[in-house]
Amino acid sequence: MSRQAKRKLNPELIPWRLFVVVGFVLLLFTALIARAAYIQIIEPDKLRHESDMRTLRTSSNQVQRGLITDRNGEMLAVSVPVRAVWADPKISHDKDAFKDMRRWKALADVLHEPVDKIVNKVQRDPKRRFIYLKRQVTPAVAEYIKQLKISGIYLKSESRRYYPAGETAAQLVGLTNIDDVGIEGIENAYDSWLTGTPSKQKVRKSRDGKVVQRLDIVEEGESSNDLVLSIDQRIQQLAYRELKRTTEINQATSGSVVVLDVHTGEVLAMVNTPSYNPNSRENLQSYRMRNRALTDTFEPGSTVKPFVVAAALEAGTVERNDLINTSPGWMRVGGRQVRDTINYGNMTLDKILVKSSNVGISKVSLSMPVQELLGTYQSMGLGNYSGINLAGESAGLIHDRRRWSDFERATLSYGYGLTATPLQLARMYATLGSGGVLYPVSILKLKQAPRGEQVISEQTAKDVMEMMVGVTERGGTATKAHIDGYPIAGKTGTSRKSIAGGYGDDYVSLFAGVAPVHNPRLAISIVVNEPKGDRYHGGDVAGPAFAKIMSGALQMLNVEPLNEKEKVELAAIARRAE
């Protein structure tokens, strides 16, 4: 027993065993280091590649189309992200997704389509790799579909455009198609400004899908830009409501209203009837989508008479206080007749405008060379693009020729033989309001007034405006356009529509004007096309709408109404026309 214990206390070293063990351990270490060195230094690429395969991902961010707002920041167009549901039939077939039909039934229910149709779509061609099942579904529905976990059914991000202003600004703002490309109106004209491109970036993701490292940018994206229009949605809304009512009451085929800021040339409202709802695209009709205020032209009728007076005053062929003899109420010009409704006798220039005398204005026109008149028309923007820069704008038509017969010169003075758009008409009146300065029209909100061009003298513009005050007073042609508190310088117009070979039975009723006369702010033109009711005179059809829109808009802009003293002064001006 004790011998055994003793032997244990003194173990003998057996050298060869030690060498074997140490040698083995060393060998292992060397092998490990060699392997590590091999992986790390000599051939690291393979494993790196393997790692990258598992962790590197390209992520792209979705860029929403820019907002369109009015001048006060109210939304006119907003993009909201939605999802598209698409199918990969090959995956569905390979993974035998049609075994569990309950899921397909649920999918069909939530997409509001018959289950046969959807299944058939996916089953028909097993080789296809991409089919849209439904576009623009809401995030809630998309989440539900995700939970269904059907093999081969996927979701894709896209966006849907909403137009909160609805039909009031439909033609102006325009539309995008289902792929978010602007196809009408502002959406079309400023498409590249509003559209952004997504940026693509390489990222490293951890096992649970978190981004742990951002690597280089694969594709530089561009963020979208917002657009601020010059439109004032409050005025736009008011103008649309009044125009719609006017169109309905008079059973007219269409109508347009343009409201311009006199001092900057900004468009504050531009509305057309008939309109459409841009948020529901099932039945779009192209005649409703046209922005008639820019695209449609008509003969402006008596609304151009103030500019004839302005041209004559500028040319110096008549004076401010001249009397013009219009008796006996008709005259013969080059074998044709120009006539008034009654014999007005001797008339001042004021009275010619207030009573809208064709004979009087023809005499004014014939007193000057025709080039003077045409020059004035053209310098006020007739026959030219307004600078608004939207597709489909018409420049109107104003003949440029050497020889004019006397009768043509007379008809030019009461608005036949030339065509204009509602926008051009409003712009002409805005020029009067700004003291003879013509501004380019802008649909975008401006930071400062653009450089205008003085086309008639300030005095002439002021005189002509004063002459028109009587139009809406008692005895004028448009008492219905009168606004108590805001004096307006406006003019009615009623023109027959030309048809092949002459003039037909349809009319265009117009009213255009500037207000308030003593401190002009807004110019408005109203055009009602083919009123079918008993009344077709511009003063009766377009006049009431003008009064509503103008007084409402001036109130919204906080323009001070006339005080008592100014009222008396104004009455004195108006009385001169009597």
Added chain:
Amino acid sequence: MSMVVLINAVGVVYTSHATRKLTSQMDHLLQERDRLDIEWRNLLLEEQSKSEHSRVTRIATKDLKMMRPLPKEEVVIRLP
């Protein structure tokens, strides 16, 4: 010398870990931003439809019996 290398190595591991954590946090915040942006857009739409002028006018005139004064009925108050 070997100690310095060792400490350095640990330092590299630590900072790269910290970077990854921060990146992941940033990604999280970016996702949060996108989510908030979507919510904002939807709220914007709701606000627009609730504050739509014709709706406000209808409620003001029909339910609250309000009316717009004519220009001649307006009283101008000038602040001194």
